[in-house]
Amino acid sequence: MAARYYSPDDPENYVTSSRLKRFARTKQIEYMVHWFRGMFEDPQNEMPYADKEDPGDSPYRYPWGGPYDADEQLQDEFSDIVPFEVIQEAVLEVQSDGTIEWAPGPNHPDQIAARDGAMAEHYNEPPFTGLRRYSAADRKRRRSRLWRSV
Template sequence: MTATDTLTDGKLVNLPPEAGDVNAPRFEPDETWLRGASPVQQKTAMWRWFATRYEDPDTAVPHDDDGGYVFTDGGPFLADEVLHERFDGCVAPAVVQELVESVQQQVGNEWALRRLDKSGG
């Protein structure tokens, strides 16, 4: 998983309890909190949401004979589309775009679906 501090202006940001259950297998931020959070907190929460659903395809999916990805769960999922679709309604699109650009610099725009194991985690 991409380090949070590389996506939030070089700061490691801990989300407060009112942000949502950060220990849930699939983090879902509280939208009321998200709307009023600072841009760094917003990016941290959006990253947490994204990272609990998607992962770097380089280590998550098989490769074909030419080294290309073989997406088996409907991917690739495009970070720019996924993040803007989910968060433009409650976070300024410019802040969402900052996160998109950071994610793309770290891994790229194509992501694989993160599977939960049978225990739910």
């Protein structure tokens, strides 16, 4: 399936990469920034803080993937569609608030995989009913005792 890119002005309709290629520079930047903000978010929104004893290179831990670099991610997604200079303008726009490390957002494949894995893990366990589970033989014995007592 061809990539689809949505506009912040019209989330119902999308454009394909071939159409995005023909857009004006400002419209291309708008679509790239919107795509990026839909896929990634500031790590302070959802990521847990790193351990104080072993902080590593970042103040956050990234259990669902990351940290991601805006330049690298935008280049990976749009380098075959949009000129390098336009991508660099989108990178500047994305990083204009000072954030340079990014975490996967709710629509990112890493987050979706983590959610799907958690759901599968949750639903593969038998639900707790608080009742004793009887085998077929136990149920048969219990029924026969009930009939004899009547």
